[in-house]
Amino acid sequence: MGGMRTLNLVFRPVLLQDAPLLHELYLACPGYFTLIGMEPPGLEDVVRDLVTLQNDPRRRAFLILEEDEVVGYVDYKLHYPEAQDATLSLLLIREDRQGQGLGRRALAHLMGHLAGAERLYAVVYGNNPRAKAFFQGQGFRHVKDGGPALSWYVREL
Numbered sequence: 001m002g003g004m005r006t007l008n009l010v011f012r013p014v015l016l017q018d019a020p021l022l023h024e025l026y027l028a029c030p031g032y033f034t035l036i037g038m039e040p041p042g043l044e045d046v047v048r049d050l051v052t053l054q055n056d057p058r059r060r061a062f063l064i065l066e067e068d069e070v071v072g073y074v075d076y077k078l079h080y081p082e083a084q085d086a087t088l089s090l091l092l093i094r095e096d097r098q099g100q101g102l103g104r105r106a107l108a109h110l111m112g113h114l115a116g117a118e119r120l121y122a123v124v125y126g127n128n129p130r131a132k133a134f135f136q137g138q139g140f141r142h143v144k145d146g147g148p149a150l151s152w153y154v155r156e157l
């Protein structure tokens with residue numbers, strides 16, 4: 001019998017060798033790429049992005065695991081835009097696991113680990129009303145729209 005369980009989420013730093021896992025996650029999230037009007041990246045694009053990421057000491061990226069299963073990805077930058085800030089560029093929950101509280105739990109986990117940062121920004125790309133509603137529901141407020149396709153949200157930590 002299953003019953004109610006609260007499973008822990010684990011944030012595992014993404015290594016270059018995780019590129020196939022991250023690529024699989026992207027392919028399992030077709031709705032997101034449709035929403036932002038892009039093709040899901042190919043494996044080579046994922047590898048290139050991970051190399052870029054690892055060359056920037058302020059960037060952080062984690063696979064989100066629940067019981068050894070990849071259920072999401074998070075990518076953010078420390079000390080950006082200002083020294084006391086952090087900026088979330090992508091929180092992605094696997095499409096078949098969205099709407100089950102994982103996004104909220106992952107965000108809470110992240111905020112609990114941003115020791116020292118005073119503010120967390122979230123940059124929402126494209127026409128993504130669900131993401132905007134999600135961040136507003138998690139205590140973020142809209143700051144500004146930057147360019148045609150970027151909306152900035154922020155909350156104090």
Ligand code: ACO
Nearest residue numbers: 089090091092093098099100101102103104122123124131
């Ligand atoms: N429409 C409106 N609000 C919703 C929806 C929806 N379809 N789904 C969830 N919410 C709200 C609910 O009110 C919920 O509130 P509750 O905690 O009181 O129940 C709250 O959001 C949290 O819901 P979760 O189940 O935790 O949301 P989820 O696990 O689906 O994570 C996320 C939200 C990250 C937006 C996820 O749906 C996702 O990965 N979407 C595709 C990728 C994406 O757009 N990511 C954000 C890009 S922008 C950025 O990361 C800075």
